[in-house]
Amino acid sequence: MISFDLLVAICLVYVIFLFGVAFWAERRAARGQGGWLRSPAIYTLSLSVYCTAWTFYGAVGYAARSGLEFVTIYLGPTLILVGWWWTLRKLVRIAKTQRITSIADLVSSRYGKSNMLGVIVTLIAVVGTTPYIALQLQSVTLSFAVFAPDGVGPWRPTDLDSAALTVAVGLALFTVLFGTRNLDANERHHGVVTAIAVEAVVKLVALLAVGIFVVWGIAGGASAVLERIDTSGLSEMPILPGRWMALTFLAAAAILTLPRMFQVLVVENEDERHLATASWAFPAYLFLMSLFVVPIAVVGLAEMPAGSNPDLFVLTLPMAHGREGLATLAFLGGFSSATSMVIVAAIALSTMVSNHIVMPLFLHLTRSGATISGDVRKLVLRARRVSIGAVLFLGYLYYRLTGGSEALAAIGLISFAGVAQVLPALLGAVLWRGATRTGAITGLVAGFVVWAYTLFLPSFGEGAVMGARLLAEGPWGIGWLRPQALFGMAGLDPLVHAVVFSMAANVLVFVLVSLFDFPSPMERLQGAQFVNVFEHSTAAQGWSQGRAEAEDLLLMAQRILGAEDAQSLFQRAAVAQGLQGYLPEITPEFLQSLERILAGSVGAATAHAMVGQIVGRSSVSVEDLMRVADETAQMMEYSSQLEAKSEELARTARQLREANEKLTELSVQKDAFLSQISHELRTPMTSIRAFSEILMTGADLSSGEFRNYSRIIHEESLRLTRLLDDLLDLSVLENGQVTLNAQPVMLHDLIERAVVATARLQGGQGLMIHRDPEAERVELVTDGDRLSQVFINLISNAQKYCDAGAPELTIRVCRTDSAVAIDFIDNGSGIPQKSQAIIFEKFARLSDPRSAGGAGLGLAICREIMVRLGGSIVYLSAQGGAAFRLTLPLSLAEAA
Amino acid sequence: MGKHVLLIEDEPNIIEAIRFILSRDGWQVDTHSDGMTAFDRVGALRPDIVILDVMLPGRSGFDILRDIRADPELCALPVLMLTAKGQVKDREMAERMGVSRFMAKPFSNTEVLSSVRELTGG
Structure with a gap:
């Protein structure tokens, strides 16, 4: 039996090893040597924070309880990475151009740098992640307990709690050390990411090792296992389409909206092209992670005594067969799963909390002092560290309160459903220019409230938060408001019910309000930049003419970026502008780039406010934005005027052409008319001339001929006269002079x-x-x-x-x-x-x-x-x- | 050398005038006033010269001239064209089509007579 001390020692050694890896990676990165640290392999492995202890231990438990349903948890991310690759790329591009630090920052930044949205998303993230952190702590303590012989000796429940506390504190320490070294979120956490990648390998190897042992060591080979699976109860467990769809959707949403996933997927991304590798490599990783889940579950159910926790089969099966080394490896795998999740989640959450709650509060409180006093850099770092501590403390608190009463999987799914509420606002942010701030806020709140009412609060159990009567009869006896049967939809799986209603409410409110809402100019600008990020990766929003003092800006930048970085930044800008000194001209472009760099440290809304304080305005004034919008409108109007002009020109040309054609036609008609008149006049004149010449020659004509020819001359003269009369008459009539x-x-x-x-x-x-x-x-x-x-x-x-x-x-x-x-x-x-x-x-x-x-x-x-x-x-x-x-x-x- | 002329013209008084002028000079004058059948009449009569009006009912004098010039047996036939539409482009068109002489109405009697004589080699 492995002793408690040995296990703790192993843990300690492992943690120290991780520290070492992180420290070494940071050093390499700082010296610019860590080329391979930025490889797509490391990126893909870091995505494995998706596989928490819930996946490591819980998947087997899940399979043992519900059959193949656990597959949905792997299916969702696979679908996203393979099918929604372009959306991920868009997110990464936006995050880079806008210096996005977190999912809350992205949503806030898109909807007009609204801090209100930042706060809401942060709160949802905290509420959604806290149970998840508790879950990790619980899994660590439970796995410790497996090594305890029947709750005797040093393995008392209080020890388990203290172990959880120790783990929480240790994780906080690690996260603070490696997660808050840099302020700028865009300078990646190489140490953390590398450590996460190592942990990803450990947990994969551990799970595969246990799987191989179970299949070939216990069950007696692949075919034997397949036989066992066929005869086990697992194969008869029904596949529920509603749950499958809901779960796949949740898992898919989770990879986009879970703060830790956003952190590794988007914020820590080095290169857009890494996504191409991850799009096949990460699904492959997930496949390997899920490969032995069913065999372990089936063999565990058959081999282990009835009533043993299937969530821990991964540990207990090797233990039962005396493979303590393998069990220890499995323990380390689970430990890795738990710690990597907690570390990344803590980093992501602390960034959100400090940027969207602590810093705005601080700025608000110090607004009376015209400029920012004190070292903001220190303040931001302190805010992050405190936030990390607070996040982990919350998780610990939740763990103590619920006391491990729930099955691991249930907690995970509740979290997923909560965090998924951010999805409509997130997708709207990058895909739909019509999405507005008010729409996002109301949609988020509506979805979150429905989620809390139908899933989160009831999950504490009957009588904990919601009374049994409330659950059974609805508030004030209103039946169609029963938390788990809204509108009388009873009999539905509670999870499916909650997902359907919360997402429906969320999307419906988001879309409807957005459609009827009129976005502010800032929202329009940001919306255009987000949705069309590939068309114009350079920005166009922000500061018009500022009377900011360059020195003031430098002072502020130093407080946030550190003296060295800030000075070199300013000097570079000055050189780029062709200036001699170390202070650049304060152009709108410079202010924009500065704001974006600051946004990488403190979030877009805060950076905007800080620059605004120095530039002399608390924010870009509505008037400024309206002017920008006006200019745009004017340009559009001008161009539409041009368009109208050219249309008018074309019309005039057409009219001219038509007039010309008409004139030509008239001219032809006139020629024809003249030719006709000529003919009509010449014909009688011909007769007159011919016969008068005959008469003039005095030829010997008979008297009959003489009379006849004279008559012809007379007749033709009358004809001529009549013709001229008619012509004149017609001319007078046609000219209207009659x-x-x-x-x-x-x-x-x-x-x-x-x-x-x-x-x-x-x-x-x-x-x-x-x-x-x-x-x-x-x-x-x-x-x-x-x-x-x-x-x-x-x-x-x-x-x-x-x-x-x-x-x-x-x-x-x-x-x-x-x-x-x-x-x-x-x-x-x-x-x-x-x-x-x-x-x-x-x-x-x-x-x-x-x-x-x-x-x-x-x-x-x-x-x-x-x-x-x-x-x-x-x-x-x-x-x-x-x-x-x-x-x-x-x-x-x-x-x- | 015969003195046989075919006058294709639709104005009765002009027909009368030309017939008088030419027959007094010893010409046999046949007349035809319908454009549609004029060419057939030319082929049937085989006159020594054709006097042709332009504005004819049914068919224009230009079309008749074209047919005459296209006919291997008639192509050398002298054609004197008379028209009341004395425009330059009409004259040019007639000359392009191989008219022997083109005269505008009203014409001088002696001119018509001398032209007929010249064109028939008299």
Whole structure:
């Protein structure tokens, strides 16, 4: 039997070894020799702080109680590392560019450097992590107890408690020593990380060794173990889909939101590319860690006496077979799991507590003194050290209070669910620009409250915090508020129930409030930088013109960064600006970079406030930010104006092009018109010239020929005159220069006048006109001369073009309330369909000129006149002949 | 050497004038006033010269000229073109198509007569 003293000695030696490793690594790193300290292997191994004592011991216990469900705890992180690799890379990039020190800092920084959010996340982290630390202490004391023979001798319960206290103090010491050497979180904790990596190897080797011993040493080989598994109760344990999904989700969320995981995964990351290695190597590590869990559980259940704690099979199985060396190794593995978790968690939590609670409080209290007095650097370090102590003390306290009453796994899951509440705000921070501070705060609080109400408080057991009645009947007897059956969802697994409701409340409130909230300018700027970190890794927020004294800034920086670092920082900046001295110009860029470097030590919100104090403003004023926002808005407006301008230009160009096309078209039309006129004028002139030359030559013409040729000359002269009259008439009408002489007239009189005039032209023969004198008794107020000109045109058209054997024209009048329609329909063959559209155009003469004396302007003139008179002329098709309808208002004034 | 002219023109008074001028000089004058059938008439009559108007009902004088020049048997036929559209581009177009002579209306009677004589080698 290993004696108590020997075990303590082994522990001590191991701890001293770890100290040595950490110290050595720090020295190497400080001398710049530790290249391999920054390797992806060390990074991957450091991620193993995920595997705590809960995983080391608890997984076997979990398997013994619930079968394969323990796999979910490994499944979640594997999914994240393999599938969400790009989100992790984004987190790392953001953390580097913004000098993020913790998950609370990231959330606070993203949502407008809100310290309120920092405080909330810190509190959630503390509340969620404290039970977990207690769990580690418990596992160490329990593992000590395994080596105690039946609670006699030196192994009394008080000794166990004191052992837990000793462990807690020892861990605090280690953490303070190696976790608070540097203030700047971005200068990584090489010592701690290296020690963690060593511990990762120890626990893996220990667990594999126990597994191999159990499989080949006890069970008798792989096939025998598989047989045992098949016949054991484990294989019959049901797989509950709801729990599987909830647990996988929790484990996945945990790797992103657990403060210690954020610390090793994001803050301690040396190089983004290490993530690529970790994305396969860490799942592989998890696989090895889980490989022998089921065999150990099955063999343990079979071999160990009934009632023995399955959480400790890893220790008790080798012990029962007298393998004390192996048991000691397993003990060291568990010890490593516990200590590494506690150390990293303490570092992460203390950073959060000091940056988001202690420092803001301190700044607030000393605000009256215009500048910061005392050595802030010392203050920050002291705050961190005290925080480490406080965190570990809290864990110890929790351990003493609960007294190891719970199964290890249950505590771990409750913590996971609590810390997972940060997930929506975290993902929103890096993926959704619309996420706002108020949304994040309300979502976090809602989720946290539901978690506490449905899971955390009931976990203390009936009657501890919540009464049995409250659990059974709900507060004030309101059934649907029962903590473990919200809205009557009874029968659900309490964990699944809590996860579903807390996350639903969280996400719902976060999204809804964000959608309806209006973010401040600072939030907009930070949101853009976080979400689009890959587009612009350089920052753009912050200080405008400051009247800060460089010396004041240097003094402050010295207090935080230390004299040497601060001076060299300032000097570098001065050199970069091309200055001789050691103080740089206080440009906004310098202030920004300084603020970011300070943020690495004290958090973004605090750094912002500190620089703000010296620059002369307590923070960037709303006005400044509004101005930045305004400028942005102005630029956007300007560019949209430019866009509008160019659109306008394009529109103008299009209009010009159209106008040009129209002009070209008009010009073509004009040419065609001139060409037409030329033709119409030259044709009669040709006849006139030819025949007048014939007459002039005095050739011997018969008297018949002489008369005929003289008549032709006369006719063609009249044709010319008529053409010129029509052209002038049309021109006047088209230009709108016509003066209308509106007077009361009788329609009948006008038609009569036109009929008489046309009959005279043709010698009163040929066309037969049908009329209805009664219908024609319509009194009009219009220009009678113009209207009868239209009538004459239409009647003479019928005379010229109606091709019927006995040409007839029907004039039909139809009167309505305010208008009159006059139809002229002949009995000829009418106008072909294809020509009907062009008959009102100028020179649209359809037949050959032998039968028609006009130049094709008649209908064009008619149309112009009708328009002037407020009416219209249309061709009526399918009337059996050429048919025109005139429509006219009864009074010209009414139409005008 | 025959003196046979085909006048393709649609204005009755102009037809009358040209017929008078040429027949007094001893020409046999045939007339045709429809553009669509004019080319066939040319082929059928085989006159010594064609006097061609541009603006014809049915088909333009330019199209008829093109057909004449494309016909291997008619391509050498002298064509005197008369048009009331005396624009430069019409003249250029007619010349490109191989018109023998292009005259604008109104024309001088003696000019028409001498052109017909010259073009027929008289």
